[in-house]
Amino acid sequence: MSRFFLLLATSSATLLVFGLWIPLKAVVAQELLELAWAESQARQTDTRPWPWADTWPVARLTVPELDQSMIVLAGGHGESLAFGPGQVLGSDDGRGPKVIAGHRDTHFDQLQYLKTGSELRLQDRDGDWRTYRVLATRIVDSRSEQIDTRLLSEDSLLLVTCYPFDSMDAGGPLRYVVEARAGRSGNGNDMEQIGTVAGT
Amino acid sequence: MMLSTGLLKLAPRLTDGQFRRARRWAEGVSLWLAVLLMLFVHPLYAEANQMELENAGLLHFVDAGGRWQEPAIILDSEFEIRVSGLIADSQLTRRFRNTSGEWREGVFVFPLPENASVYGLTMKVGERTIVGKVQPKAEARKTYEKAKASGRHAANVEQQRPNLFTARVANIPPGETIAVELRYQQPVDYRAGEFELRLPTTLTPRYMPGQHLAEQSGQWQGGWAVPTTEVPDADAISPYTVRASDVDAGSHRASVRMTIDAGLPLARVISPTHRLETRLDGQTVQVQPEQGRLLMNRDFVVRWRPLAGQEPTAAVFHQRWQEEDYLLTMIVPGSGNARVLPRELVFVIDTSGSMAGESIRQARSALQRGLDTLKPEDRFNIIQFNNQTHALFMQPVPAIGNNLARARRYVDALNADGGTEMAPALELALATPTDGGGAEDPAERVRQVVFITDGAVGNEAALFNQIRQQLGRQRLFTVGIGSAPNLHFMREAARWGRGLYTAIQDPSDVGGPLETLFNAMEAPVLTDVRVEWPAQTGQVESFPARPGDLFQGEPLIQVVQGSAPEGVLKVSGKLPGGQKWERSLDLQQAAEGTGVARHWARQKIDSLLDTARLEGTQPDKSRVTRLAVEHGLMSPYTSFVAVDDTPVRPSGAPQGTDHLPTLLPAGSKAGMLRYPQTATVAPLLTALGLTGLMFAAAIGLLQRRQSV
Numbered sequence: 007m008s009r010f011f012l013l014l015a016t017s018s019a020t021l022l023v024f025g026l027w028i029p030l031k032a033v034v035a036q037e038l039l040e041l042a043w044a045e046s047q048a049r050q051t052d053t054r055p056w057p058w059a060d061t062w063p064v065a066r067l068t069v070p071e072l073d074q075s076m077i078v079l080a081g082g083h084g085e086s087l088a089f090g091p092g093q094v095l096g097s098d099d100g101r102g103p104k105v106i107a108g109h110r111d112t113h114f115d116q117l118q119y120l121k122t123g124s125e126l127r128l129q130d131r132d133g134d135w136r137t138y139r140v141l142a143t144r145i146v147d148s149r150s151e152q153i154d155t156r157l158l159s160e161d162s163l164l165l166v167t168c169y170p171f172d173s174m175d176a177g178g179p180l181r182y183v184v185e186a187r188a189g190r191s192g193n194g195n196d197m198e199q200i201g202t203v204a205g206t
Numbered sequence: 207m208m209l210s211t212g213l214l215k216l217a218p219r220l221t222d223g224q225f226r227r228a229r230r231w232a233e234g235v236s237l238w239l240a241v242l243l244m245l246f247v248h249p250l251y252a253e254a255n256q257m258e259l260e261n262a263g264l265l266h267f268v269d270a271g272g273r274w275q276e277p278a279i280i281l282d283s284e285f286e287i288r289v290s291g292l293i294a295d296s297q298l299t300r301r302f303r304n305t306s307g308e309w310r311e312g313v314f315v316f317p318l319p320e321n322a323s324v325y326g327l328t329m330k331v332g333e334r335t336i337v338g339k340v341q342p343k344a345e346a347r348k349t350y351e352k353a354k355a356s357g358r359h360a361a362n363v364e365q366q367r368p369n370l371f372t373a374r375v376a377n378i379p380p381g382e383t384i385a386v387e388l389r390y391q392q393p394v395d396y397r398a399g400e401f402e403l404r405l406p407t408t409l410t411p412r413y414m415p416g417q418h419l420a421e422q423s424g425q426w427q428g429g430w431a432v433p434t435t436e437v438p439d440a441d442a443i444s445p446y447t448v449r450a451s452d453v454d455a456g457s458h459r460a461s462v463r464m465t466i467d468a469g470l471p472l473a474r475v476i477s478p479t480h481r482l483e484t485r486l487d488g489q490t491v492q493v494q495p496e497q498g499r500l501l502m503n504r505d506f507v508v509r510w511r512p513l514a515g516q517e518p519t520a521a522v523f524h525q526r527w528q529e530e531d532y533l534l535t536m537i538v539p540g541s542g543n544a545r546v547l548p549r550e551l552v553f554v555i556d557t558s559g560s561m562a563g564e565s566i567r568q569a570r571s572a573l574q575r576g577l578d579t580l581k582p583e584d585r586f587n588i589i590q591f592n593n594q595t596h597a598l599f600m601q602p603v604p605a606i607g608n609n610l611a612r613a614r615r616y617v618d619a620l621n622a623d624g625g626t627e628m629a630p631a632l633e634l635a636l637a638t639p640t641d642g643g644g645a646e647d648p649a650e651r652v653r654q655v656v657f658i659t660d661g662a663v664g665n666e667a668a669l670f671n672q673i674r675q676q677l678g679r680q681r682l683f684t685v686g687i688g689s690a691p692n693l694h695f696m697r698e699a700a701r702w703g704r705g706l707y708t709a710i711q712d713p714s715d716v717g718g719p720l721e722t723l724f725n726a727m728e729a730p731v732l733t734d735v736r737v738e739w740p741a742q743t744g745q746v747e748s749f750p751a752r753p754g755d756l757f758q759g760e761p762l763i764q765v766v767q768g769s770a771p772e773g774v775l776k777v778s779g780k781l782p783g784g785q786k787w788e789r790s791l792d793l794q795q796a797a798e799g800t801g802v803a804r805h806w807a808r809q810k811i812d813s814l815l816d817t818a819r820l821e822g823t824q825p826d827k828s829r830v831t832r833l834a835v836e837h838g839l840m841s842p843y844t845s846f847v848a849v850d851d852t853p854v855r856p857s858g859a860p861q862g863t864d865h866l867p868t869l870l871p872a873g874s875k876a877g878m879l880r881y882p883q884t885a886t887v888a889p890l891l892t893a894l895g896l897t898g899l900m901f902a903a904a905i906g907l908l909q910r911r912q913s914v
Contacts, residue, residue, distance in 0.1 A: 011905050018898020025891030082882035094882055102623060107882045111889055148881035159593065160624070168885035176887045 028088070032112035035089035039063050039077035047131055052080075061086035064093050066129040067106065072116045078128075082107045094166070095153075103158035104128070107166040110182070114167035117184055126163065126186050138163045138186035145169050148181050161188035229907050236904050277453070278306035279378070279864045281314065283460035283502065285405060289394060290467045291523055292536060292763070293801045294403055296322075298388045304378040305454075309861040311354060312375045312384075315445040315868065317406040319392045320369035320694035323801075323808040325838050326389035327846035329361040329375075332382075338363075338848030340835050346847040350374060357855030361386045364845040366443050367666065369694040370409065371840075377855045386848075391801045396536070398722050398759030399517040401468065402509045404709070407460060407502035408690045408868045410560050410662040411447050413626035414440040437664035444664075446867040450501055458869050459499040466491045466510055469797070470518065475510040478711040478718070482508070503869040504689035507711055520791050523799030524771040531770045532802040537777055537789060538761045539732045546728050548583040549652045550602050551576070554635045555617075556659035556687075558592040558626035564873025565688040566622040568710055569658045572685055572720055573617050576656055579724045580605035585651070588613055591631035592624030626663050629672055636676040653680040654727060657699065661692030669695075671819060673702045681705040683727055685720065689871035706757050712873075722759065730755035732779040732787060737764055740773025740793065749809035765806045771796035807837035815842070 035055070042055035043063040052062040065078040079086040082094035082105075091108035108114030120126075126138040153164065162185065169182035282301040287294055302312040318324065327338030338361065341349065346362060353360035354376035361384070362374045378384050395402040416436030431437075431444035450458070466475065467490040475484050481496040493508060500506065512518065523534040553576055555569055573588070580586055585602035586609075589595060598616050603609045635655045661684075663669065673682060682703020686696040691709050700707035708723040735753040739746045748766035756762055762777060775791040811830050818825035827843050834841040855861065 008909070011902060011909065014898055014905070015902035018895045018902060020895070021891045021898060022895025025888050025893075025895050028886045028888035028891075084883065087882070087884065088886075092882070095879060105879065107884050109884055109886050111886045114884070146881070151881070153879040153881065158624075166881060166884060168883075172889075173885070174890045174893055176885045176890060177883070178885060181881045181884065 029112050031088060032090070032109070036076055036113075039079070039090055043077045047133060050131060055089075059085075059089075061089070061092070063090075064096070064131070067091060068127045068129075069116065069120070069124070070127065071124050072119060074116055076113050078106055091165075095164075102160055103162045103164070105153060105158075105164040105166065110168040110171055114165065115171065117165060117167050117182060118171050120165075120184055126165075128163065136188055138188050141185045141187050143182065143184050146181050146183055148179050159187070162186065163188070225910075229910065232903065232907055236900050236907075239900055277457075277864045277866055278308075278862075279304055279310060279312045279866060280454050280457040281312075281866055282456070283407075285460060285462045285464075285506075287403070287405075287462070287464040288467070289401075289403065289465065291469055291797070291799055292394050292396070292521065292534060293391055293523075293799065293805065294394050295391045295801060296389070298390070299385055300373060300388070301383050301385045302375050302378055303383040304380055306862075307380045309380060309855050309859050310378045311861055311863045312373075312378060312866060313863060314373045314866040315366070315409075315443065316371055316373065317369050317409045317690070318371055318388075318390060319404060319406060320697055321808075322369075322390040322392045323804050324363070324365070324371070324388060324390040324840035324846070325804055326387075327361065327363055327848055328387045329359065329848040329850070330385040330387065331359050331850065334850075336361075336848045336850055338846040340838050340840070340844050341847055342831050342835075343843050343845045346845040349847045349849060350376065353377075353849040354861075357853035357857060357859075359384060359850035359854060361848045362845060363388060363840065363847075365840050365842055366439060367694060369406065369692070370443055372442060377861065379854065391804060393763070393805060396518075396538075396761050398726075400509055400511045402507065403464075404693065405462065405506040405508075406690060406693070407500075407505060408871055409445075410660050410688055410690050410692065410871050410874065412443060412662045412664045412692070413558060413560060414444070414664040415625070415627055415629070416665070431664070434664075436668060440664050446865065447870045448867040450503055450869050453867065453869070458502045460502050460506075461499045462495055462506055464493040464508060466493060466508075468510065468512065470516055471513045473511045473513045475508065477506070477508050478714070479504055479507045501869065501872075504872040505691075505711065520789075522771070522775075522791060522793055522796040523802055524793075524796035525799050525802035527803035530767055530803070532806050533764075533766045533769050533771060533793065533796060534799060534802045534805060535764050535766075535775060535791060535793075536761045537791060538759075539756055539779065539787065539789070547652045548581075548585075549654055550585040551580065552587045552589060552602065552635045552653075552655045553577075554589045554591065554631055554655060554657045554659075555620065556592075556626065556628075556657075557590045557620050557622050557624070558662070559623055560626065560660055560662040560874065561622040561687065562874065563622075564712075565660055566620065568712070569685075569687045570617055570620055572658055572687070572710060574614065575720055576724065577605075577610060577613055577617070580610070582606055586613070588616060589631055589635055590620060591627060592622075593627050594624070595627070595631045595634050597634060626659075628659075628663055628669055632657075632669065632672055633676065636673070636678070636680060636682075652729070654705070655680060655682045655703070656685065656727075657682060658685045658687060659691075659695075660688040661686060661695030661699075663692070663695065666692075666695050666698065667819075670698055670702045673699055674819075677703055683707065683723060685710065685723065689873055701754070704754055706760065726757040726759060728758075729782055730757050731782060732756040732762075735762060735777070735779040737762075738776040738778075739766060739769050740775065747810070749806065749813055751813060765802065765809055767803075767806050767810075769793070804837055804839060807833055807839055811839070811841050 038055050042053045043066060046053035046063055054062050061079040061081050063077045064080045066075065067078050068075040077090050079090045079092050082092040086092040087107065087109055091106050091113050094105040094107050096104035120140050120143065122140055122142060124140040128136050128138065165184040167182050168178055169180040280303040284299040286297040304310045329336045329338065343364060350360050350362035357377055360376040364372045366372055373386055375384050375386060414431045414434045414437040416434035419433045419435065431440040433440045471489065472491060475482065475491055475493055480500060483494050483496045485492040519538045521536045525532045553573055555573055561569060582605060584605045586605050587602040588598040598613060682699060683705040684696040684700045684707040686693060686709030693709060696707040696709060706723055706726055708719040710719060733755045735756060737753060739748065746766055746768045748764050753762055771793045773793055775793055778786060778788045781787045811833055814830055815825050830841055831843045834844040840846060
């Protein structure tokens with residue numbers, strides 16, 4: 007009996023540790039990414055945050071409303087999503103539509119609080135900030151829908167994460183999509199590019 | 207782990223009374239926690255179950271995690287083409303092999319040549335052959351659905367666009383194959399001494415302009431696009447497009463066997479798209495692709511050229527069908543030297559997302575070549591469009607060094623992105639005022655529009671209307687780009703635009719067809735064409751009823767009902783200089799041909815649809831249906847259906863539907879992005895860990911109590 011008890015206790019504890027390790031990794035990695043981002047801005051090249059990483063920082067995303075700031079990595083594969091939101095679509099020269107995906111349990115768990123009109127800010131490697139306004143949020147079924155990149159307008163930003171937010175199912179088919187457009191707030195300052203010191 | 211051992215160590219140090227109280231407290235808390243957890247977890251499971259139910263019977267290509275799943279049906283195609291004279295007769299066999307353990311229905315959206323007349327459908331199940339019938343579209347669909355529900359083998363082929371069809375095959379038994387055999391014929395293209403036959407195998411995903419119609423319930427309809435105000439049938443013409451690596455290695459391949467019996471000695475047979483294996487056998491040539499079964503991701507194009515000096519200048523074919531005479535004639539006017547007038551050339555280039563990849567490179571080089579043909583006295587402009595339209599110059603400018611250099615830089619910087627909003631671009635191109643030149647008379651300037659696109663739009667009909675209304679005295683030429691251009695759009699847009707069309711297959715091929723087009727564009731060689739059939743008692747009905755102007759190397763083709771092969775056909779027209787051109791053709795020389803009657807019927811149906819468009823009315827549906835049924839043809843209002851007699855699927859066995867994807871055209875970039883997997887197992891692990899610990903704690907407490 008006590009052996010069974012010990013087994014149950016240790017295995018549950020292990021599960022818990024693994025479960026907590028994922029968000030912990032996500033938080034710690036962002037700190038490391040800050041350094042890599044600062045370096046890539048300073049050198050104007052892709053800088054890997056650690057030598058064996060298969061991704062690199064490409065942008066910084068801030069949500070002033072939620073007081074969040076995170077480094078966006080290249081690619082939407084599991085490797086990069088574990089450490090930060092991944093840029094699934096977006097050209098190097100900063101033109102064209104962008105699609106950024108993130109884990110709903112870690113970096114993008116706050117996405118549910120974004121409303122129409124919420125502000126998003128994206129900084130590229132040159133240090134230029136671009137302000138986006140949330141146009142709409144919607145829920146899609148990833149089994150039946152794909153992102154038609156040709157229909158996205160030049161200045162749009164899509165944030166994608168899993169839905170429902172409090173679900174336990176890691177392989178659910180639903181996705182929560184936040185659609186944002188650059189410079190749609192009415193005041194002309196949105197497109198203004200503000201030079202910033204690298205890494206701030 | 208630390209947590210649990212800590213708990214264990216902590217417990218014995220307490221005194222008995224404290225311990226009992228603590229235990230009660232812990233028991234209470236854990237009970238409440240367990241209840242809360244149940245409340246928290248339960249709705250999630252309920253939700254998950256509901257979602258499973260909603261989508262029962264519907265198969266997805268992408269599983270919940272965003273990973274690709276191969277369809278259970280493997281598709282195999284076989285083309286067998288016989289060219290005799292001006293008509294190519296094809297037999298296309300599609301085999302649907304069900305690799306799953308369940309009964310399946312297969313749905314496949316596929317292209318056929320834009321001028322094909324489909325006249326036969328047979329379904330083969332094992333040894334048995336079931337011959338299909340032509341029925342009015344709605345009726346055929348009903349017949350099919352009924353057979354599908356009752357568990358009988360059934361096949362249905364419908365026309366969505368003149369070059370886009372849907373095949374449905376119901377009740378494919380697990381592990382077995384059903385073959386659907388389509389028979390169609392098409393006229394062979396003949397221009398500038400060269401014949402061409404094109405076999406489309408896939409389609410470029412089309413852009414659907416307009417506002418989405420009523421938001422759908424998230425139910426997948428078989429296509430990725432949602433019906434819009436401009437394209438109400440968008441979901442029917444937008445099959446999922448996948449990379450060749452996404453389907454089974456044996457699926458989506460086609461074998462092609464072609465026999466060319468041109469009736470005259472051939473100099474060469476070439477293909478700009480595939481390497482060919484040709485075998486000469488008297489006057490007939492056997493052609494097949496060298497690689498054997500070819501991947502269905504690009505059009506298969508074959509061109510053949512008669513020996514120099516033996517190019518046909520006239521031909522007559524005769525067929526007697528159901529007590530009626532049908533004639534097919536071809537006359538090639540001589541290549542008169544046109545007086546070259548100064549032109550005003552507007553290039554319109556499609557820079558929408560579907561052009562991304564190889565296509566935009568081809569389009570850029572085509573445009574550069576177009577700029578080469580300009581002469582200093584010409585004027586030109588360049589318009590690019592995707593969701594937005596942008597013109598290089600405010601108005602057409604003289605083709606002088608400075609302007610040309612600027613244009614070349616502009617063209618080099620073109621990138622493909624965004625939607626395909628063609629209407630505003632056409633409007634801008636066709637409406638630019640001609641009198642920008644001031645004193646010189648604009649009447650002398652020939653105004654031409656060159657439209658470079660892949661034609662990947664869903665609202666073709668509306669665009670043809672627009673061309674017709676805004677054309678005025680201008681001419682519109684279309685250049686098809688990419689591995690699978692929408693040739694229906696190219697041909698019809700050029701026809702309504704009183705111009706020519708061509709298609710480029712791959713970068714190395716930019717020269718040939720384009721050169722022919724730009725040469726021919728200089729001026730039409732024959733205008734005001736009149737055709738006079740020999741006076742006879744019966745009623746003569748010929749198509750095209752009013753032949754348009756002819757360009758260099760372009761033949762005049764007429765198909766007629768009611769004229770016996772006797773007497774003389776007179777054709778006249780006006781040469782560029784203003785002289786009269788006349789030619790007569792002895793109909794008695796007519797060779798026996800097949801398929802002439804069907805070709806006539808198809809032309810007649812097209813002309814009925816054209817008339818309706820010109821008058822802005824609904825086409826005479828019943829007349830088209832009658833004509834199509836009489837000649838056994840597929841049309842916008844008739845489709846084929848074949849149904850087996852006996853039910854084979856046990857009434858209890860479920861049947862899923864597989865919508866087969868088409869392959870992404872070679873060289874084009876995927877426009878569709880799959881949603882990535884964006885959840886971790888963290889919450890699940892945490893929850894499991896907590897629950898486990900809670901149970902452990904409960905058991906621990908229980909043990910203590912027993913031992914006390």
